[in-house]
Amino acid sequence: MHLLASLAAHGWHPAAWRVSAATGFEGVSSFRDAARTAERGGLDAVLLGLPTAPMAARQKGTLDSLHLDPLPLLGALIGVTKRIGLCGYWPADVAEPYHVARVFATLDHLAGGRTGWIAGLDGPTELAQRFQKPDLPISGPDADARFVELIDVARQLWDSWEDESFTVDQKTGTFAVSERVHPIEHEGRFFTVRGPLNVPRPVQGQPVILYRDRPFDPARAALALSAEIVLAECATVAEAQARRAEWRGLAGKQERDDGDVRLVARVMPILAGTEEEATRRAAELDGLVPPLAGGAPRFVGTPERFAAWMIEWNASGACDGFDILPAVMSIDLAVVVEHVVPVLRRRGVRSAGYSGSTLRQQFGLERAASRYAA
Amino acid sequence: MSQRQLHLGVFTYPGGHHVAGWRHPSVDPHGILGYDYYRQMAVTAERGKFDLLFVGDMLAAREKDGRVIAQGALNNIDSISITAAVSGATEKLGFVATLSTTYNEPYAIAERFATLDHVTNGRAGWNIITTANDDAALNFSRKSHMEKTLRYQRAKEFVDICKDLWDGWADDALVADGKGGRFVDASKIRQLDHKGQFFAVKGALDLPRSPQGWPVMVQAGGSPAGTEFAAQVAETIFAAQGRREEAIKFRSTVRERMPAYGRDPEILKVLPGLMPILGSTEKEALDKEKELNELLHPAVGIWMLSEQMKFRLYDYPQDAPLPTAEIRANGSNFTPRVVSLMDRADKEGLSIRQCGIQVAASRSHGSVVGTPEQVVDHMKLWLDEGACDGFNIMPAYFHDEFELFVDQVIPLLQRRGLYRTEYEGTTLRDHLGLPKPERFSKA
Numbered sequence: 001m002h003l004l005a006s007l008a009a010h011g012w013h014p015a016a017w018r019v020s021a022a023t024g025f026e027g028v029s030s031f032r033d034a035a036r037t038a039e040r041g042g043l044d045a046v047l048l049g050l051p052t053a054p055m056a057a058r059q060k061g062t063l064d065s066l067h068l069d070p071l072p073l074l075g076a077l078i079g080v081t082k083r084i085g086l087c088g089y090w091p092a093d094v095a096e097p098y099h100v101a102r103v104f105a106t107l108d109h110l111a112g113g114r115t116g117w118i119a120g121l122d123g124p125t126e127l128a129q130r131f132q133k134p135d136l137p138i139s140g141p142d143a144d145a146r147f148v149e150l151i152d153v154a155r156q157l158w159d160s161w162e163d164e165s166f167t168v169d170q171k172t173g174t175f176a177v178s179e180r181v182h183p184i185e186h187e188g189r190f191f192t193v194r195g196p197l198n199v200p201r202p203v204q205g206q207p208v209i210l211y212r213d214r215p216f217d218p219a220r221a222a223l224a225l226s227a228e229i230v231l232a233e234c235a236t237v238a239e240a241q242a243r244r245a246e247w248r249g250l251a252g253k254q255e256r257d258d259g260d261v262r263l264v265a266r267v268m269p270i271l272a273g274t275e276e277e278a279t280r281r282a283a284e285l286d287g288l289v290p291p292l293a294g295g296a297p298r299f300v301g302t303p304e305r306f307a308a309w310m311i312e313w314n315a316s317g318a319c320d321g322f323d324i325l326p327a328v329m330s331i332d333l334a335v336v337v338e339h340v341v342p343v344l345r346r347r348g349v350r351s352a353g354y355s356g357s358t359l360r361q362q363f364g365l366e367r368a369a370s371r372y373a374a
Numbered sequence: 375m376s377q378r379q380l381h382l383g384v385f386t387y388p389g390g391h392h393v394a395g396w397r398h399p400s401v402d403p404h405g406i407l408g409y410d411y412y413r414q415m416a417v418t419a420e421r422g423k424f425d426l427l428f429v430g431d432m433l434a435a436r437e438k439d440g441r442v443i444a445q446g447a448l449n450n451i452d453s454i455s456i457t458a459a460v461s462g463a464t465e466k467l468g469f470v471a472t473l474s475t476t477y478n479e480p481y482a483i484a485e486r487f488a489t490l491d492h493v494t495n496g497r498a499g500w501n502i503i504t505t506a507n508d509d510a511a512l513n514f515s516r517k518s519h520m521e522k523t524l525r526y527q528r529a530k531e532f533v534d535i536c537k538d539l540w541d542g543w544a545d546d547a548l549v550a551d552g553k554g555g556r557f558v559d560a561s562k563i564r565q566l567d568h569k570g571q572f573f574a575v576k577g578a579l580d581l582p583r584s585p586q587g588w589p590v591m592v593q594a595g596g597s598p599a600g601t602e603f604a605a606q607v608a609e610t611i612f613a614a615q616g617r618r619e620e621a622i623k624f625r626s627t628v629r630e631r632m633p634a635y636g637r638d639p640e641i642l643k644v645l646p647g648l649m650p651i652l653g654s655t656e657k658e659a660l661d662k663e664k665e666l667n668e669l670l671h672p673a674v675g676i677w678m679l680s681e682q683m684k685f686r687l688y689d690y691p692q693d694a695p696l697p698t699a700e701i702r703a704n705g706s707n708f709t710p711r712v713v714s715l716m717d718r719a720d721k722e723g724l725s726i727r728q729c730g731i732q733v734a735a736s737r738s739h740g741s742v743v744g745t746p747e748q749v750v751d752h753m754k755l756w757l758d759e760g761a762c763d764g765f766n767i768m769p770a771y772f773h774d775e776f777e778l779f780v781d782q783v784i785p786l787l788q789r790r791g792l793y794r795t796e797y798e799g800t801t802l803r804d805h806l807g808l809p810k811p812e813r814f815s816k817a
Contacts, residue, residue: 017550017557024550025582027492032462058580061560067580069482069489075458076493078409094479098433098513106452109407110459130481132574168396168403173671175396175448178441194512196442198435198449200407288555 001314001349002229002264002321002363003341004087005038005333006047007031009066012268012296012325014053015288017064020330025066028076034329035077038084041337042353044362045085047118047231047323048073050212053292055126062289071103078111085359087116087210092147093123093138094131097191100150101157104207105199113203113358117154118231120212121147144219146190151209151226153191156184158206159370160196176200182372204360205368213243224250228365230263231323233296240265240318262320262363265313266296269306270327271335278302285327296325303339310340311349377791380757381643381764381806383426383470383612384419386412386456388448390771391649393678393734394669396447400774407451409459414773416460419467422780423794425805426468426499427460428612428766429453433477434509438677445671453501454486461494468802470499470592470610475532476525477505477514481575483532484539487589488581496585496801501592501612504529504600506709522707526599528572533591533607535575538566540588541813542578587811590802596624596710605631609808612766613646614711616740621646621761624710643806646756647739648765650749652778659743666770667731675730682712682733692727695719739768746782754792 009030010017017023022030031048038046049070058065070088077086086107090100100117108115124139137143165180184195211227213220230247234240240263248258270285272278282300291298299306313319326332344350355361360368388406389396396403405411419427432449435442450456453471461469471490473483483500491498504525511519520528547562568575593600593608596615604611605628615621621644629639651666653659672692680687685701696719708716719729735741742752756762769776787793803810 018552018555020552023552024548027495059560061558062555064557065580066582067485068492069486072454072458072486072490072493075455076462078459079413079462094482096477096514099477102433103452103455106407106455109451110409110412110455112408129576131479132576133479168406170397170399170401170403173394173397173445173669175446176442176444178444181435181442183437183440190515192512192515194509196435196437198432199451200448 001310001344002262003043003344003350004045004047004264004321004323005034005043005336006050006266006323006325007034008052008329009068010064011328011332012052013270013285013289013327014057014063014292015285016328018288019285019328028068028073030329031073031077032080034333035081035084035086037333037337039081041341042350043084043337044321045087045116045359046077047087047089047210048077049089050118051122051126057292071107074107074115075110078107083114083354083357085114085116085208085362086111087118087208089118089120089212091120091122091127092150093121093127093143094133094136095150097150097153097157098193098197101154101197102199104154105158105197105202108202108204108207109199113360115204116208116210116229116359118210118212119147119151121214141218148219148222149188149190151223153184153186153188153193155206155226156186156371157193157195157197158202158368159372160184161201162370162372163201163205166200180372201370204358205370208359208363208365220246221250221253224261225254225256227261229363230261231266232263232319233266233294234318235297237313237316237318240313241316244317244319260365264321264323265319266323266325268296268298268325268327269332269336270298270300271303271306271332271340273302275301275305298327303335304343307340307343307347310344311347314349378757378763379791380753380787380793381425381645382422382793383428383645383764383766384415384424384776385428385430385647385766385768386415387450387768387772390775391768392666392670392770393447393674394666394671395771397669398666398771398774401771406448411772412456412460413463415776416464416467418773418777418780420464422784423797424467425764426470426802427457428470428501429456429472430501431472431474431503432507433474433505434507434513437509443674443677446674446677454490457498458490458493461497466497466797466800466805468497468499468590468805469494470501470590472501472503472594474503474505474510475529476520477510480532480535480573481539481577484536485579485581487536488540488579488584491584491586491589492581496803498584498586499590499592499610499802501594502529502533502607503594506595522597522599526603529603530606531570531572535566535568535573537588537811538568539579540583541811542566543581543583544813545583548582583813586801586803587813590806590808597707601628602631604628605637606635609641610643610645610806613644613762614739615646615714616711617714618756618759618761620710620714621756622759625760625762641808643763645764645766646762647768648753649739649741649768649770650779650783651741651743651770652746652749652775652782654745656744656748659745663743667735670731670734672727672730675734676726678733679726679730682709687726690726692730693725695723696726696729746786749783750786750790750792753787754790757792
């Protein structure tokens with residue numbers, strides 16, 4: 001069972017900041033603490049930069065509306081962690097593929113192959129005001145098509161240096177084998193990119209590609225070519241089963257093994273030692289700020305019952321793992337690490353420690369092969 | 375007047391700044407992209423009480439006729455990632471990351487640098503470039519690189535938007551009243567509504583104002599348009615003049631232009647690039663330089679020369695004089711570095727090969743070869759004659775040559791009263807003696 005955690009400044013319940021020890025802004029330190037806690041629990045990866053609430057809700061002034069750029073944040077976590085995967089959300093709406101490829105190649109080198117790119121679209125309500133670009137499709141089929149092409153170009157750029165191309169042979173003075181570094185000469189509907197990338201091939205070949213799924217996503221069929229971890233918000237087992245089956249089927253149509261795409265269900269746990277205490281915590285949080293409509297389902301209860309709930313979803317084919325959205329970071333993430341993970345280990349669905357040194361190895365995903373390799 | 379003190383940066387580079395630096399036997403070439411490589415640089419710089427660690431930015435591979443240069447060197451990898459990663463291994467050192475205004479969007483970059491300034495607790499600087507490399511356009515769906523005057527107009531508007539966004543939150547906008555349920559006072563967050571020649575941006579950052587208000591505004595590039603831009607916005611300049619007379623002229627030109635924009639020239643810190651090659655005797659230093667230059671593959675020098683002069687020199691005899699008349703006739707808008715090298719080639723009769731070594735060896739920045747005493751004399755002379763306010767040190771290779779500088783040159787500078795013996799503040803603005811910008815001020 002994959003186990004990830006989405007980090008936030010205070011937590012994923014909109015009232016989290018009101019019950020946190022520090023209600024204000026702590027910069028990077030709360031993220032450092034959370035990443036270390038997650039690593040202590042042997043979680044596969046932490047996810048950075050996914051929005052905790054839509055803009056309309058954030059602008060009322062009653063929510064923790066903080067958003068740090070996940071790229072420097074991811075960088076800052078490299079030196080304070082050793083094994084855990086570090087994934088950053090970079091919405092594609094206004095992004096350029098050369099930037100995405102260059103930054104994630106850099107991060108993957110610095111982190112020794114522990115990175116993943118969370119691709120997704122923020123959509124016009126988040127971005128249209130901030131990036132008013134008349135020639136840019138910000139919604140609809142063109143935005144989807146641009147998104148699909150952007151992922152394709154980024155992957156071509158990561159492939160543009162073959163594995164054996166970066167020789168740095170001091171004796172002969174040959175830095176790179178020119179013939180093994182390829183201009184990609186991409187000419188598409190939205191992007192014209194010559195390449196090659198000016199960063200050698202990432203440690204993992206390509207960083208892991210996570211995809212932030214949308215409830216009704218017209219681009220799913222095309223995205224099934226590249227998505228490896230799908231982050232989905234499904235309210236019920238049946239919905240998750242259907243969504244997972246759909247993704248696996250679409251991956252099959254792209255001539256991938258259906259196990260090459262993993263559905264990870266997002267869930268917000270509110271945990272406590274007894275059912276009564278957990279229910280009381282949930283009521284307290286909801287009383288402070290009513291829960292937002294939609295989004296990830298929540299689980300209220302004890303760590304033992306949460307573990308059993310996860311195992312049941314996992315066993316029924318609803319998902320390949322979970323993205324934990326701690327209701328209150330300083331409470332619920334620690335409870336997951338100290339009380340949920342040990343149960344999952346005892347039940348044999350999580351192993352202790354990390355396998356290998358890269359995030360791909362941890363997920364059991366193949367190293368990405370370069371399309372240019374002979 | 376008391377002795378002015380130097381400000382020092384260290385410019386990272388995978389391998390080192392001498393183009394053949396990565397071939398030096400002390401370098402582990404397979405480590406030059408990893409975290410530990412950059413962490414060690416940062417820790418060494420902090421040990422030497424450096425003001426800052428500087429990382430450049432390039433948006434296209436070094437290539438000739440569609441192929442990367444096999445004997446060349448790699449560009450800097452992403453500057454924000456490096457600086458964010460190693461900031462946690464240090465407490466005082468500042469960090470300057472380079473990002474282009476030609477190939478980015480202001481809202482995203484304002485958020486990125488605000489985050490970096492928070493992540494580093496007020497130690498961030500932004501080297502604002504417009505990207506000089508024509509090839510970058512081909513990686514960003516553009517047919518050609520934007521013309522220079524337009525690039526700088528865009529840069530000015532870009533930076534103004536960023537400043538407005540950084541200033542958006544009043545210092546007391548974050549209320550964080552958990553009991554009362556008010557996180558921010560929305561009336562104290564100004565929603566920008568900008569419509570200009572290049573950009574339209576509405577909104578505010580989702581971040582409190584960062585510790586320094588704005589990251590330190592750094593500029594590099596010495597063309598007339600770049601110089602004017604520097605006079606308008608720069609607090610620190612990474613300069614490229616390799617000769618003292620040129621450096622004096624450049625620094626005084628920018629300083630003279632600043633009052634026209636209502637700015638005080640005394641705040642400006644001009645840091646020319648400097649590659650020191652050190653030896654315990656002058657002969658030892660010269661031998662080291664010779665050893666490095668012998669490692670330099672001639673093809674790299676000719677390539678760098680051809681790129682910088684926008685003139686294909688590949689088919690010329692390498693020992694013939696640099697054909698400056700043809701090069702001048704072929705192009706215009708040469709960078710000051712190129713003009714300076716052509717003048718020198720005319721005066722001293724330098725061959726193509728010699729010019730190639732010149733540009734490749736120090737990437738056409740200044741260099742000084744000698745004992746620690748000689749290096750200190752050189753630096754003091756430049757400082758005293760108004761050629762600079764300090765230097766951006768470009769070690770020939772990492773880490774040994776940089777550690778030598780920190781262990782042997784820094785103590786001498788300190789003994790001679792030219793350099794701090796301890797950090798006095800905690801932010802990059804503190805180190806550089808720069809004021810924190812007032813909110814809503816328009817510099």
